Amino acid sequence: MADNGDDDSQYRIKEGDYVVLKRGDIFKAVQIQPKKKVIFEKQWFFLDKSVGQLYSTTFEIVSGGILQPQKPKDVESSTDAKEAGTDNRNIVDDGKSQKLTRDDIEMLKEQGLKGQEIIQQLIENSSTFRDKTEYAQDKYIKKKKKKYENTVTILKPSCRILAMMYHGREPGKILHLRYDTLAQMLTLANIHAGSKVLVFETCAGLVLGSVMERMGGYGSVIQMYPGGGPVRAGVENFGFPAHFHDMLHEFPICHVNALLAGTLDTTAKDPSADLRQSNLAAEEKQNQPEAEQQGGPEEQSMDTSSGADGGHDQEKEEMEKRKEAKAQEKKVKLEEKRKKLAAAAALLEGRNADGLVIASRFHSCPVLMGLLKFLSPSRPFVVYSQYKETLIECYTKLKEQGGTVNLRLTDTWLRHYQVLPNRTHPVLLMSGGGGYLLSGTTVATDRSKPAGVQQAEEPAPKRLKVTDTEG
Secondary structure (H helix, E strand, C coil): CHHHHHHHHCCECCCCCEEEEEECCEEEEEECCCCCEEEECCEEEECHHHCCCECCEEEEEECCCEEEECCHHHHCCCCCCCCCCCCCCCCCCCCCCECCCHHHHHHHHHCCCCHHHHHHHHHHCECCHHHCCHHHHHHHHHHHHHHHCCEEEEECCCHHHHHHHHHHHCHHHHCCCCHHHHHHHHHHCCCCCCCEEEEEECCCCHHHHHHHHHHCCCCEEEEEECCCCCCCHHHHHHCCCHHHHHCEEEEEHHHHHHHHHCCCCCCCCCHHHHHHHHHHHHHHHHHHHHHHHHHHHHHHHHCCCCCHHHHHHHHHHHHHHHHHHHHHHHHHHHHHHHHHHHHHHHHHHCCCECEEEEECCCCHHHHHHHHHHHECCCCEEEEEECCHHHHHHHHHHHHHHCCEEEEEEEEEECCCEECCCCCCEECCCCCCCCCEEEEEEECCCCCCCCHHHHHHHCCCCCCCCCCEEEC
16 A cells, blocks of 8 residues: 555655646746745746645636636536537628627626636627537637636646747747657667766757656766856756756766866866965955054054954954855865766766767767767767758768768658547648757777778768658
């Protein structure tokens, strides 16, 4: 019984969990915190009452911003149309068919009417509703539900849901990476539990989190990051358990050449940090004599007259203590950073990684050529880019250099279909493109042979292979 309870708990919402709110096609990632007001789709509410409920439960927002689980009978439409027209040719959309004004609808809301009741009032006060066909009536009801029903669904985060959320709200943050393209990346890179994967991405942590989710907390992921530190905003939204983060390592991309050359010193301190500390010490030395000149004679003359200097000394001591505490914190952080760098370098030095995933806004070719050297033979790699030109350059370079086989440059085409009785057709609005993927497999090469000999062993294809797949 205890095991069943533990299994059931992972499907229930708990305080502190990261969840995804859904209404229609709109998503938002939030954390469950007590008495915290959440604003979603121009409505505010509290998530306290959702704790203990099952994921994927639809809640109704009642007065006071309180969430209440929606009853099953409310999910079904109670507005069964008794009369329906044969066609819509005589219906004119002149805006005069609805008798209720906006003020009337606001008054109904103030009276406490729920979304379903407001929709019923709109139907009764519409002069053209009964003349519409059955399909048009269903479409009208669905449209009004989206506008007036105060409901929200709470979902458990996953790479598919978060990819849809980012692509719908902020596609620029993830380089317009579509969820079907992300799924292909995970498949082509053969991401699985127990493997060692290199990830270089600038997609707000979405690709990194997807790799970690697929690995299930087993193995090791080394995030190669540009700049001062890794970006992991998207990883937090997954809400991984603590042991998932034990498998995550980080290594700055700027130190890759030094590591390959064997000149990287992981025992040395950060030189930039030492420079900052020396600059602070120089400033303190410059300011110290001025303070002594201003305060020295006054302290000697006022020691017996007042106790003001005592308070001044206390302030100085407190300032010094704060500086010491800050310096100590910086020292601890630098030591942690050094240890992380050393641990990641130890993993990379073996050059036996099992996979490589690249999805960044930086030029892909130099990054790919540098990181491929850390892969074992017969291991997959995949590179994503919004534009095919940079991947064509990578393709050409890999063919010239050798050491890789099964190179493919693909472009995915995805289109949604509406599947309803007698109304199945492609959705008119669709994504223009999901980016491009370059994938391949490393092979063992004899380093003593020149590049031309390696290239001759595997004849290059006559043309670039670009395949279209319909999702």
